[in-house]
Structure formats: C-alpha cells, structure tokens
Amino acid sequence: MKKYILLFIFAASFQTKADTYYLGADYMLSDIEISSESAKPTATFLRAGASNNNMAFEAQYLISSDDDNIYNLEFELEKSAALFFVMQSDVVNGFGLDISLGYAKNEMIVNSASEKLPTNYNYDGFAWGVAVHQQIPYIKNTQVRLAYQSLFKGDDVEISGVTLGLTYHF
Numbered sequence: 192m193k194k195y196i197l198l199f200i201f202a203a204s205f206q207t208k209a210d211t212y213y214l215g216a217d218y219m220l221s222d223i224e225i226s227s228e229s230a231k232p233t234a235t236f237l238r239a240g241a242s243n244n245n246m247a248f249e250a251q252y253l254i255s256s257d258d259d260n261i262y263n264l265e266f267e268l269e270k271s272a273a274l275f276f277v278m279q280s281d282v283v284n285g286f287g288l289d290i291s292l293g294y295a296k297n298e299m300i301v302n303s304a305s306e307k308l309p310t311n312y313n314y315d316g317f318a319w320g321v322a323v324h325q326q327i328p329y330i331k332n333t334q335v336r337l338a339y340q341s342l343f344k345g346d347d348v349e350i351s352g353v354t355l356g357l358t359y360h361f
Contacts, residue, residue, distance in 0.1 A: 211242045211361065212239075212361045213238075213240050213241075213247075213358050213359060214358070214361075215236075215237070215239075215240075215356055215358035215359070216235065216238070216356050217235070217236040217238065217355060218235055218236075218256075218356060219233065219234045219235065219236055219340075219354045220352055220354075221233065221268055221350065221352035222350075222351050222352055223266050223268065223349070223350050225348055226347050232257050232267050232268050233256040233257040234253045234255050234256050234257075234268055234271075234352075235253070235254045235256055236251050236354055236356065237253075238250070238358070242277075242360075245278065245279040245280065245281065246276070246277070246278060247279060248277070249274070249276075249277050249291065250272075250273070251273045251275065252270070252271070253268065253270055253273075254270065255267050255268055255270065264301055264302070265302040266300075266301055267301075268297065268299055268350065269298045269299060269311075270298050271295055271296065271297040271298070271342055271350075272296050273294065275292065275293030275320070276291070276292050277289050277290070278290045282326065285325050285326040285328075286326075287324050287334075288321070288323055288324075289320075289322040289323075289338075290319075290320070291320040291340070292317075292319050293317075294315075294316070294317065295316070295318035295342045295343060296313070296315045297314045297342050297350055298312070298313055298314075299311075299312045299313075299350070300312075314342075314343040314345065314350060315343070316343050316345070318342045318343065320339060320341065321339050322337065322339075322354075324336040324358065332359055332360040332361070333359050333360075335355075335356075335357060336354070336355070336356050337353075338354045338355075339351070339353055340352055340354060
C-alpha cells in the first residue's frame, strides 16, 4: 500500500510541472508466444500521459477485442495495466521517437473445450516499448503512432505486440 501512496504523490507532483497532457487510443495486434507456439489475439490500448521536457509518465490500459487458438486452447489477453516512463525525442519534420520503460500487470485467460485447467494466468513484470509518431497535417495537436511493445517476457511466455493509433495533446 505504501508504494501506491508514494506513486500517487509522485504522479500528483509531476502533474503540477507538466507542460502537456495527452490521450491516445491504439489498436494492438498482440503476439502471445508460449513454448515456440504463437497466438495473436487483438486488443485496444487506452493511453494517458503527462509530459515535461521530453520526458513523460504514461498509464496504459488494454481491453481485449478478440482471442486466438493454439492446439484447441483459446488464448485471450483479457486485460493489461501498465505504467511507463517515456523518453521522447524532439519532433523533427513532424516525426518523433519515444522509448518507454515500465511495469505491466497482464491477465490472460485460457479456455479448453476438452480439458479442465486453470483459466486465469497473471504475468507481471518489466515492460518496454519503442514508438514512432508523426504529426497529422491540418489536425492540430494530433499524431499517428506506430509502436512495438513488450508487456512480459518470462521463461516460456512472451507477450508483445505492434500497435497503431492516434494521440491527442492538450
């Protein structure tokens, strides 16, 4: 509980110094790799952040859109919540680069018609991402964003994906 209070105090103090806030929505084609087999469920990311001097704190929440199968097992990345520290490059000719480092909590649901097995699996840990964004001409403060994110990498499980979305800066 203490760490959440400290995180809240830090985030609240960061907002008083932020020079821009942003919201974004991304479509994610995820890749859940388990023992060299891959499932590719889709999901939607909602992002919110506060930026100051090319550094930002960003919160992300994933909402599952679809599932995928491996060997008659249905995999769905049910939800994911993450907090990132984002290092942002200067925007040059409308383009910019972001590198994100953070922590993600992921919940995956596995269903099988033939066997009885546990259905909910939690994968929590280090997460990172790289994003390229371009300003949209004629739509002020709006960017198109293409990113790769790794939400978890463990011994036999890796959760990652490619996202495409829009970001609006206030």
